[in-house]
Amino acid sequence: MTTLWILAAEGATDTAPPNPVIPVMNELFWAAIFFFALWAMMKFVLLPPIVGAMEKRAATIQSGKDAADAATAALGEARRDHAAALAAARAEAGTIIGAARAAADERRAVLQAEADAEIAEMRRSAQAEIEQARAEALTGMRSDVASLAVGAASVVLGADIDAAAQQNVIDQALSAN
Amino acid sequence: MSTLAQLAAETAYTAAEAKNNAAASGAGMAYGLAAIGPGIGIGYLVGQAVQAMARQPESAGTVQTTMFLGIAFTEALALIGFVVFILLKFV
């Protein structure tokens, strides 16, 4: 019986296996040292250049975008100004053309009037000439016709006729035409 | 008597063995029971996340991130059960 107890007692004292959950001093020490070293490096040495470069790039892109927006706005404004100037120029050109047309019409009217006046003048003088020529022709013709008629009549009558006495008859006949 | 002592020594059920048996059964039950709750919880959580992503596809990124966060919280409980298993089996 005692042998059994001795054997049981022997079996109960086996070496306790280490607890896998308990942290070990050396690993704690090295983990703490290296983690705090990494934290310090990140804060003072490693992160500032990277973060600074990212922010600088964002600022460059932003300023480029702002400049592009400003340039687009300026372009829009320039386009609007150009269109306005074009419209103004067109309007002015229209005004000028209208004025020129009116002046041309006026001049034409003046020239026309002058030409008409000249033509009327020429017509009048020509008319006067014609009248004069007609009158002269009439007078000459009268005397010639009178002499011819008298001569013809004298031939027909066989006697001399006094031209002056027959002048009224001849005038009456000529003025009947 | 010596043969009896020998027989007793060979068939002895020592305290260490008894402790190991109890530890093994306890450990198995500990983790098995600990895995039920988080299993149901994570299944429900992922189902709701899938529904949310189907309803509103543009929030899929946020929903996915929150889903992983929720899974980590719920899984922690199952893993505490795993730690109990390790402690019982190997300590």
Next chain:
Amino acid sequence: MILGAVHFPPIEDVIEWPAFLFKDSDLLAFNKIALIHFLSLVIPTIVFLVGSRGDGLVPRGARTVAEGVVNFVDTQIIQAAIGHDGRKYMPLLTSFFLFVFFGNITEVIPFFQMPANARMAGPLVLALTAWAMFISVGLRHHGLGYLKEVAFPPGVPKALYLLVTPIEILSTFFVRPFSHAVRLFANMLAGHILLVTFSVLCISVWGASALIIVEIGTFPGLVAFTAFEVGVSLIQAFVFTILAAVYIGGALHPAH
């Protein structure tokens, strides 16, 4: 049968690592875990230093990696959890993220095959730092009124304070660092033991038979779980960092 030949190594062989420098000192013993922590310091330093060379207008090479990490922490963690005034916590949160990530990812890297965060030392240090940080932020911004705001949250009917206050005090000041550390630790330990189990199974199965076809269940499982552990490493690094950010944000603006 085959399963009778599976010899799972004792847990100490899988989790504890012998020191190879300063072997006899209790405090300074430098083992594989300490080496992984050292690399978690050295690799980000080298990447960030190489990346900050030259003019940064067009990023290339290491600068892309560094800016990717900084942008990820800024948009997904700080903007999501704290808001605009959280920019000054960027070094701390980036350090958390990178330290936890390198501690996790060595689980699948061939020479190490051990996540440094499967030992409680790393998660404990990080969780205690996050705890000290959010308490100090709360005290600096709101004075002693911060403790009053945590213990007596506004908008609760007076009678319920008897129930709510002890729960709030325990939950904020005691459970938070514990769960913060244990979440990371247990995830990594579970993943590590899973991978070890599958590897041991692969070896045992091949040891019992010379045909490779017997690996049909175990080897794809090992590969799949390795890939899964890469995802878990990333997710756990992200969750640890964003929880630290949520705690700090909660201390900055406690109105909720």
